[in-house]
Amino acid sequence: xxxxxxxxxxxxxxxxxxxxxxxxxxxxxxxxxxxxxxxxxxxxxxxxxxxxxxxxxxxxxxxxxxxxxxxxxxxxxxxxxxxxxxxxxxxxxxxxxxxxxxxxxxxxxxxxxxxxxxxxxxxxxxxxxxxxxxxxxxxxxxxxxxxxxxxxxxxxxxxxxxxxxxxxxxxxxxxxxxxxxxxxxxxxxxxxxxxxxxxxxxxxxxxxxxxxxxxxxxxxxxxxxxxxxxxxxxxxxxx
Amino acid sequence: xxxxxxxxxxxxxxxxxxxxxxxxxxxxxxxxxxxxxxxxxxxxxxxxxxxxxxxxxxxxxxxxxxxxxxxxxxxxxxxxxxxxxxxxxxxxxxxxxxxxxxxxxxxxxxxxxxxxxxxxxxxxxxxxxxxxxxxxxxxxxxxxxxxxxxxxxxxxxxxxxxxxxxxxxxxxxxxxxxxxxxxxxxxxxxxxxxxxxxxxxxxxxxxxxxxxxxxxxxxxxxxxxxxxxxxxxxxxxxxxxxxxxxxxxxxxxxxxxxxxxxxxxxxxxxxxxxxxxxxxxxxxxxxxxxxxxxxxxxxxxxxxxxxxxxxxxxxxxxxxxxxxxxxxxxxxxxxxxxxxxxx
Amino acid sequence: xxxxxxxxxxxxxxxxxxxxxxxxxxxxxxxxxxxxxxxxxxxxxxxxxxxxxxxxxxxxxxxxxxxxxxxxxxxxxxxxxxxxxxxxxxxxxxxxxxxxxxxxxxxxxxxxxxxxxxxxxxxxxxxxxxxxxxxxxxxxxxxxxxxxxxxxxxxxxxxxxxxxxxxxxxxxxxxxxxxxxxxxxxxxxxxxxxxxxxxxxxxxxxxxxxxxxxxxxxxxxxxxxxxxxxxxxxxxxxxxxxxxxxxxxxxxxxxxxxxxxxxxxxxxxxxxxxxxxxxxxxxxxxxxxxxxxxxxxxxxxxxxxxxxxxxxxxxxxxxxxxxxxxxxxxxxxxxxxxxxxxxxxxxxxxxxxxxxxxxxxxxxxxxxxxxxxxxxxxxxxxxxxxxxxxxxxxxxxxxxxxxxxx
Numbered sequence: 011x012x013x014x015x016x017x018x019x020x021x022x023x024x025x026x027x028x029x030x031x032x033x034x035x036x037x038x039x040x041x042x043x044x045x046x047x048x049x050x051x052x053x054x055x056x057x058x059x060x061x062x063x064x065x066x067x068x069x070x071x072x073x074x075x076x077x078x079x080x081x082x083x084x085x086x087x088x089x090x091x092x093x094x095x096x097x098x099x100x101x102x103x104x105x106x107x108x109x110x111x112x113x114x115x116x117x118x119x120x121x122x123x124x125x126x127x128x129x130x131x132x133x134x135x136x137x138x139x140x141x142x143x144x145x146x147x148x149x150x151x152x153x154x155x156x157x158x159x160x161x162x163x164x165x166x167x168x169x170x171x172x173x174x175x176x177x178x179x180x181x182x183x184x185x186x187x188x189x190x191x192x193x194x195x196x197x198x199x200x201x202x203x204x205x206x207x208x209x210x211x212x213x214x215x216x217x218x219x220x221x222x223x224x225x226x227x228x229x230x231x232x233x234x235x236x237x238x239x240x241x242x243x244x245x246x247x248x249x
Numbered sequence: 250x251x252x253x254x255x256x257x258x259x260x261x262x263x264x265x266x267x268x269x270x271x272x273x274x275x276x277x278x279x280x281x282x283x284x285x286x287x288x289x290x291x292x293x294x295x296x297x298x299x300x301x302x303x304x305x306x307x308x309x310x311x312x313x314x315x316x317x318x319x320x321x322x323x324x325x326x327x328x329x330x331x332x333x334x335x336x337x338x339x340x341x342x343x344x345x346x347x348x349x350x351x352x353x354x355x356x357x358x359x360x361x362x363x364x365x366x367x368x369x370x371x372x373x374x375x376x377x378x379x380x381x382x383x384x385x386x387x388x389x390x391x392x393x394x395x396x397x398x399x400x401x402x403x404x405x406x407x408x409x410x411x412x413x414x415x416x417x418x419x420x421x422x423x424x425x426x427x428x429x430x431x432x433x434x435x436x437x438x439x440x441x442x443x444x445x446x447x448x449x450x451x452x453x454x455x456x457x458x459x460x461x462x463x464x465x466x467x468x469x470x471x472x473x474x475x476x477x478x479x480x481x482x483x484x485x486x487x488x489x490x491x492x493x494x495x496x497x498x499x500x501x502x503x504x505x506x507x508x509x510x511x512x513x514x515x516x517x518x519x520x521x522x523x524x525x526x527x528x529x530x531x532x533x534x535x536x537x538x539x540x541x542x543x544x545x546x547x548x549x550x551x552x553x554x555x556x557x558x559x560x561x562x563x564x565x566x567x568x569x570x571x572x573x574x575x576x577x578x579x580x581x582x583x584x585x586x587x588x589x590x591x592x
Numbered sequence: 593x594x595x596x597x598x599x600x601x602x603x604x605x606x607x608x609x610x611x612x613x614x615x616x617x618x619x620x621x622x623x624x625x626x627x628x629x630x631x632x633x634x635x636x637x638x639x640x641x642x643x644x645x646x647x648x649x650x651x652x653x654x655x656x657x658x659x660x661x662x663x664x665x666x667x668x669x670x671x672x673x674x675x676x677x678x679x680x681x682x683x684x685x686x687x688x689x690x691x692x693x694x695x696x697x698x699x700x701x702x703x704x705x706x707x708x709x710x711x712x713x714x715x716x717x718x719x720x721x722x723x724x725x726x727x728x729x730x731x732x733x734x735x736x737x738x739x740x741x742x743x744x745x746x747x748x749x750x751x752x753x754x755x756x757x758x759x760x761x762x763x764x765x766x767x768x769x770x771x772x773x774x775x776x777x778x779x780x781x782x783x784x785x786x787x788x789x790x791x792x793x794x795x796x797x798x799x800x801x802x803x804x805x806x807x808x809x810x811x812x813x814x815x816x817x818x819x820x821x822x823x824x825x826x827x828x829x830x831x832x833x834x835x836x837x838x839x840x841x842x843x844x845x846x847x848x849x850x851x852x853x854x855x856x857x858x859x860x861x862x863x864x865x866x867x868x869x870x871x872x873x874x875x876x877x878x879x880x881x882x883x884x885x886x887x888x889x890x891x892x893x894x895x896x897x898x899x900x901x902x903x904x905x906x907x908x909x910x911x912x913x914x915x916x917x918x919x920x921x922x923x924x925x926x927x928x929x930x931x932x933x934x935x936x937x938x939x940x941x942x943x944x945x946x947x948x949x950x951x952x953x954x955x956x957x958x959x960x961x962x963x964x965x966x967x968x969x970x971x972x973x974x975x976x977x978x979x980x981x982x983x984x985x986x987x988x989x990x991x992x993x994x995x996x997x998x
Contacts, residue, residue, distance in 0.1 A: 025612040027279045030619050034286030037623050041293035041630045046954055048638050052479060055384040062374035065526045154572060162543030163362070163551060164571075166530035168520060171542070172352075175518030186529065194529055196414035200370035203408060206386035206478055207646045209948055211409040213882035224399045283608075287622070294626040297633035305637070307713055316721050386641065392944060404871055404945040425944055434792060440729035441714075442721040460717055461640075461710015464729055466650040470792025472943045476650060476710065479641040502639045503710030557943075560791040 051207055062200040067166065071184040075129035075141045079105075090128035097125060112191045122147055122189065148183045159183070304339070305480075305502075316442065317455040317495065325494070328457070332498050339499075340485040348494045349516035351449035357510055357565065358450070358537035360547045361424065364571040365531040368393055368415040368422030375526035376426075379511060380497040381489055383481030390475065390508040391523060393424040403556075425556070426523075427452065427473035427508040428564030435465035435474060444505070450565050451510050453495040459504040466505065470560045474507045510534070537565075595988050599755050602986060607973045613827070614976070621969040628962010631955045632707055640710055643956040648948035649939040651708070653956050656931030657963070658704035659783060660812070661697050662736070663805060663930065666780040667813020668694035669743065669772050674839060676769055686836050688982065689824060690817055691747045692974040694776075698740040700967035707959055728786045735779040742772045747978070754982045780805050787938070795872035795938040798861070804854040805930070810847035811900075812926040814840040815919035820975075822912070828979040841915055845904040848922060852901055855894070855929075875947070876937040883940075885949045890933045896925030 075086040089105075099119045100111055111117065124130045130138035131147040139146045149156030158164035159180075166186065170176035186194060202211075314320070314328055329346045336344045373391045382388035394406035398419050406423075416422065433452050436444055443459040446452045466474045480502040492498040493513035500506050511521035515534070524532040535542035544567075547553060551569040610618075635642045645652045671690035674680040706712050724730040746765050753760035784802035791797055818840050825832040862873040874880050879887050903909045903918035941947045952960075980986045 025615045027275075028282070030615060031279075031282040031286035033619055033623065034283070034290045037626060038286070038289040038293035041290070041627065042296050044297065046631065046634070046958070048634050048642060048955075050479075050638075051641060052386045052482075055387060055482070055484075058374050058377070062371050063378045063526060064371075065375070068528055158571070161546040161550075163360075163533065163547050163569075164365075164530065166527065167533070167543065168525050170518045171515065171520050171535045172518035181530070194365075194367065196416060197367070197369055197528070198413060199368055199411065199415045200374050202370075202411045203373075203389055203392065204387055205389075205647060205948075206641065207644065207948070208648075211946075213947075224397070290622070290626050291629070294629040295633055297630060297637055300637045312713070316717075388647075392946075394944060402868060402945075403943075404868055404941060406945045408944070408946050434790065438727050438729065438790075440723050440727045440733065441717045442723045443717075458714070458717055458721070459711065460714045462705075462708070462729065463650040463710070464727070464786075466647065467939075468790045468792060470943050472648075472946075475647050477639070478643075478645070478647075479639045501711075557792075562791075 053204060056201050056204055059200065065168065067181055067185045068195070068197075069185055069188060073142050073144070073182065073184075086128040095120070095125065109190050113189070116151070143182075144184050144189070145182055148187075148189075304335075311457065314457050316458050318445070329494055332492075332494070336488075336492075336499060340483070340488050342485060342488050342490050344488075344490040344492050344498070346492045346494060346498055347513060349512065351447045351451075352516060353448075354538055355536045356450045356538050357429070357515060358535065358544045358548070359429075359510065359566045360533040360544050360551075360553065361566070361568050362531040362533070362570065363421050363423055363568050365529045366393075366422040366424065366527075367529055367531075368395055368410070368417075368420070369528060371526045371528060372424055372523035372532065375522040376508070376511075378487065379489055379514075379522035380509075381483055381492070381499050382475070382506065383477060383479070383483060383500075384487070385482040386479055388475045388477070388481070388506070390473070390506075391424050391426040392472070393422055395420045396423055423556075423568060424523075425471055425473070426566070427510075428471055428556070428562070428566035429510060431563035431565065432561060434468040434470065434560075434562060438464045438468045440464065449516070451512050451515075452507075453509055453512070454505055454507065455495070456498070456500045456504045456506065461503040461505070463505070470557050470562060471564075474505050476505050477502050595756065596752070598988065599752060602755075603973075603977045603981075606977050606980070606986065610976065614972075618969065618972065621965045621972070624965035625962050625969060628959050628965065631958035631962065634955055635707070635959065636712075642953060644951045644953045646948055646950070648942045648946055649936060649950040651935055651939065652950055653931075653952040653960050654704050654708035656935040657960055658701050658708070659805075659935060660927050660931045661701045661704065661967075662783045663780055663809030663926075664813045664816060665694045665697040665701060665739065666776040666806070667809045668697060668817065669739075669776040670810060670813065670843075671817065671840070672769055672773055672776075674843075676766070677773070680839060683836050683839055685830070686817070686821055686832060688747060688750060688978060689820060689975065691743050691772075692978060693817060693820065693971055694743045695740065695747060696967045696971035696974060698736055698743070699970060700963050701736055702740070703963045703966070704960075707963070728782060728789055731782045732779075732786060735775070735782045739772070739775050739779050742768055742775060746772065747974075751978050751981050754984065755986065755988055757984075757987050777806065780809055787934070792943050793872075793938045794869035796934075798858070800854055800858055800861075801934075804851065804858070807847050807850035807854055808926045808930055811844050811851050811922050812930075814843045814847070815922045818844070818919050819916065819923075820971075822916070824975060824979070828975070829983060829985075830979045837912075837915070838910065841904065841909060844919070844922060845901075848897065848901045848904055851926070852897060855897070871941050871945075872937045875940050876933060880941065881947060883947050883949050885951065886932060886937060889928050893925045893928035893933055896921040897929070900925060 077084045077086055077089075097118075097120050100117045102109065102119075111119070116122070120132065122131050124132040124138050127138055130140055131144065133139050133146065134150055145156065145159065149159075155164050162180070165183070166181040167178060168181070169178045171178070183189075188195070310327070310331060315324065317325075320328065325348055329348060333344050333346045336342065336346075370393050373389050373393060376391050377384075377389055380390065382390070392408060394403065394408060395410040395417070396403075396406050398421055407420075410417070410420075429446075429450050429452050431446075431450070433444075433446055436446055436452060439445075440462060441458060441460055444452060444454045444465055461476070463476055466476060477500055481500055483499060488499070489497060491513060493516075496509040496512045511519075511523075515521055520534055524534045533543045533547055535544040537544050537548065539545060547569055548567065551571070553567040553569040555564045555567055631642075643652060643654075668690045671683060671687050675683045675687050706715070709715070718730075718733060722730055724734070746768050749765050750760050781802050784805040787793070787796040788798065788801050818837055821832045821837060821840075824830055858873075859877075862870045871880060875883065876886050876890050878884070900918045900921035903914050903921070906914070908914045909918050936950050940949065
């Protein structure tokens, strides 16, 4: 038997002629209506606190011997010329109540401050160290750190790495460290990452079947370590 | 032709005797219906493309743009002018797009003091502010790992720590970003050479050449490469207008990006953004070929190591620690009250 | 040339001819393929965020399917070895179906790679800067396209010769057949080397991956062809001897034994040594830190593989029902273990230890189905056209069918 053309008169068991075009037109209509239209998986961007990109150091210390109180500005020696101090002092009963001395085993004010000239610090031989160069004072005990600071391995460096092209600023010790409580203060961290389709990130780490000797001395499991830091050392000479 | 008429192949095609096949009206209509239905189905399948914006389709200029290493100075100027135009049109900010060449006699090295890092993540956000990555979806080049003290097992690191304050007592922190390795696996695997290492040590990406296959992301042992899965969203007020072609100009959708040691800054002598913002001064950067530089001192005198040294990538990013820990939560010497001391 | 165009036109017309089952099958495939195209257009507009991939798991279902299909393509041409090397004439007639399968599967592979690209409009950059020989992707580009051209030539030449009523000249296809044997092994080895050569991914950085690829490919590929040949036997006039199916069964049997053995080797190395590098394998088989999305998948795959092996080893699988079941089990099992069970776990945990799980989105799955449907469509058309032409039923005007066509 012959037929006019392929797709013409159906042979035994062909589909009715309208079925395939109907299905394709239905598909066209369905797809045009955009059934799986895109829904963005991106979470809204997190709020980044302004301090997170601030480059100013944590402290704005004075590098000159000034004391401001009740709207007046004094030089340290203005008062401290008048009254003698005990060389063993580690606390101040009336003024400077905001100063809490917690400097490890350094529990005497006059380990650092000059006994008679309060505009200056004191070195190991009783000579004055000007207030503009506190690093000489810190360096008299903290030798290794001072040497690192001199070569740039310790402390902040800002500006230009290439000093021939621009200024480079090295921060002095007390611009980051409070001299009376030197450990760098804990601070809140900036927000954790929230990347695309990150999923839950709070699954606990199960303790391993074999106890890691690393943890034996701590006597605790990984997840239990508390995050609250303990402050070190004695306060104002009292342990 | 099989004689068996019920065989599926029966009546397949008429014997071809050279005469044009006869076409009936029924045949024409049914064939036409199928053809029309098919064409409309294809058009409907392509219909989501109607949401394409003009910026999504590359212009002829972009299409014909050569690889960065092959462009003449004029072509680079034209490309930079195009980028500046596009940024101004899109963000309303007139950028300053530069193309600083590598400085001679310079090999950049980065050193990070893990005795001092407190895990505050300011470096992460300073980098984001400087380098114009997408904010939604979020792309951050630096990932800070909270490590258990005593262990360098990265698998137990916590990326998502968020305690009230840092540092925590039993951890140390290791920020990781692109290490600009001397033997970079990402450069080895890129099929179109869209990423390569420059003479000053920085591995760069030509964002207009990358085809987005993400082989480099699979190859990097430090998870340093990021991909733009969507069109990057950057708020216009947060755009950093000081850009360069190879580093922080806004990237298109579908290409890779990563830390470039802020080459728009470092190639003119400035510090990278992460170094400047670090509050504890843990990050050190400089030219290792200069014996007076901080990083040369650190590599010579400090206890420096690299991550995953066994993978053989020879990173230019070193972690170092001081001789003694810095966070003296436990006093080194026992505290004795001084005899007769106290106020 | 005019005759060639006439041939193409005849093939085109012939591909629309068939009974209702043929039309139904082709319509279903067309619907799925067009839906896949629609989903891909969504991806073009919005970028790869329409998929489930992330910076952490940067390769997913597309590359998983690509890996599996390269194996299928390699194995499809391996039918050639028994015929031309060992002169196994029972398989002589069915080699063409293997080669045609190779062509359509390679097209699917190329499509999967292209839909995975972030910038498919920059595809031609491969021609301007080609990082050969360092980048294994460039080797893969050469290998896959070369393989496609080889098989197109072999099949096209044989079919066109039959159409013209000429006996095919051995010089024009036998050398290419032998090249195709070697090239088939190389395409899958090169694809394996894509993954193996990465030191940062210890799950992949193992020498056993390339042999395992080949073993699993030679189990899955001939299984596919066993099933296809039965369809050819049922729906066309082409005669397929039972011996052909049994020879293929033997190939699948041996390959599956090798595959299971190599799986055992991998499991031993990972879990007996138990270093930190075992994290990805631990995630895959047992779950890691509370995440276990892939665990049911991989154990299903292992179960299917073992069941298929058991069936194949038993004489019961000389009978078609058991053989078909074994083939389906091996195809599905190997698809899981080579696709999701190889690509995704290497990214979990990330090189920095983060765990982000991967789940393909609806859009991604639609694109995958669309490409599979398109490949099957191509293959159906090829078989539909080649059977009558090779049997001498369709010839050029004025040509007489050559005696002993193919």
